[in-house]
Amino acid sequence: MPDDQLVLNAGSATVKFGLYDGQGRLRLRGLVERISEAPRLRLLQGEAPTERFRPLAGGPADAAEALLAWLEAEGLLAGLGAIGHRVVHGGTHHAAPVLLDDALLDDLEALATLAPLHQPPALATIRRLRAQQPGLLQVACFDTAFHRHQPRVHQLFALPRRLADEGILRYGFHGLSYAHVARRLPEVVGAERAVGRVVIAHLGQGCSLCALRGGQSLASSMGFTALDGMMMGSRCGRLDPGVVLHLLRQPGMTTEQVERLLYHDSGLYGVSGISADMRDLLASDHPQAAEAVELFVERLLQEIGALTATLGGLDALVFTAGIGEHSAEIRERCVARLGWLGAALDPAANAHHAPRIDAGTGPALAVIPTDEEGEIAAATRQLLEASSRR
Structure with missing residues (x-):
């Protein structure tokens, strides 16, 4: 049976999360908010905890680390098998979720200027958790991936062709x-x-x-x-x-x-x-x-x-x-x-x-209510299953 998946969606001011069991059922959903002001953990189901964190000078990466510590203290991480991350920009090469490694992170860092509100905090969070939990699988799920197979005419700008060859294209998000x-x-x-x-x-x-x-x-x-x-x-x-x-x-x-x-x-x-x-x-x-x-x-x-x-x-x-x-x-x-x-x-x-x-x-x-965290959890679960079969 697949292990649990933790989903993290790191933004500039919040880190949203969802904890899912091996069958894809949601166990817990919430967020760490007001990261740079008065950070606190708030659950989006049941009674909200009163947990308030120390000032998180490191932004979303600090918030994610504090969140994992809280989940572990609550006994919720015993079955954790992988963490799935929302990464806004995957560039031209990523049309599906992928397991993260150092080389991929370096590639994604190069795209940070294309999504300055979302890419840097997500990558900082991933690097922090990889250092803290080096044996834990981490998965990137891209907001741009859904659009990568659009007809080329819908990806082009009316700019010199060399710029399209350099990656200046319509990527689409969400x-x-x-x-x-x-x-x-x-x-x-x-x-x-x-x-x-x-x-x-x-x-x-x-x-x-x-x-x-x-x-x-x-x-x-x-x-x-x-x-x-x-x-x-x-x-x-x-x-x-x-x-x-x-x-x-x-x-x-x-x-x-x-x-x-x-x-x-x-x-x-x-x-x-x-x-x-x-x-x-x-x-x-x-x-x-x-x-x-x-x-x-x-x-x-x-x-x-x-x-x-x-x-x-x-x-x-x-x-x-x-x-x-x-x-x-x-x-x-x-x-x-x-x-x-x-x-x-x-x-x-x-x-x-x-x-x-x-x-x-x-x-x-x-x-139709959206559920980005559910999508990330499903993709992470599939990669977790594939990894266990190898």
Whole structure:
């Protein structure tokens, strides 16, 4: 019987985790949050522990080490066989989960500038745990992997060919989320629609959309980095590159300052000046909050329209992630302007966040909770089984 798997999803401010048994059943899920302020462990099921950690100056790597120490003290690591990690960027070479070693880590370090919010903390965490637990298998699962088999025309930018040969391509992200939703599609929208023309909207702090045909990624709104495409919590989304050139020409404006503006000071937060959280903006009566929400819906409709054109029609539209799963208002405002596709909402189903929220005509409209940690656990379990057979 396979051993347990621990899944770690290390970000800049949190380390999410899930502990799964050898049959893939979730034992425990939670996160270490406020890493750089007042770090604490919070479970996402049952009673939240009151465990608070000492200041974690080392960021996510320290948080992961503290988490493992807590799990071990609670007697939860006795059957641990492997750790699975979310690694955002796998470049052009990685289209499937892989066992981690030093050479692979060096390759992944070279991609850190393409995902500066996520790649460095994930790799720092992996290196720390490899040093601490050298005999424990560790697995990398890539957000870009789901999109690696897109047609080449959907990966290219209109730039000199030599740059594409150097790896400047559209990679797409949120692949672990899309892989999980694609797996759930048949039971929610039916087998025929599941292999048809599907658009999935992953709407959270990070946002992107993906067009699927035959359950496979055809095109994605995100491109070379996780800045592209849909407007997000604090990221700008699609932007005229001339704006970046203009900013860089401003006196005293450094590359680092422009990077911070685009990644941290833009999106819902930048437009509203209030919050990067959609819940705060929907509850606010401030006109700038309303404008940020309106822009978000407008950008969402543009991305749906573009991907629907690529697919040649739409059989199903799926909402997932924090906003997609929990904001009935955003879904309603979006679908209200998709009448040209024949989309019709069932208001009661939408208000209750039901799996199917369409009125029974036009394309299927669905709400499917994402489970990136579950995807990582399944992939880690498969590699663990394969390793045990060798």
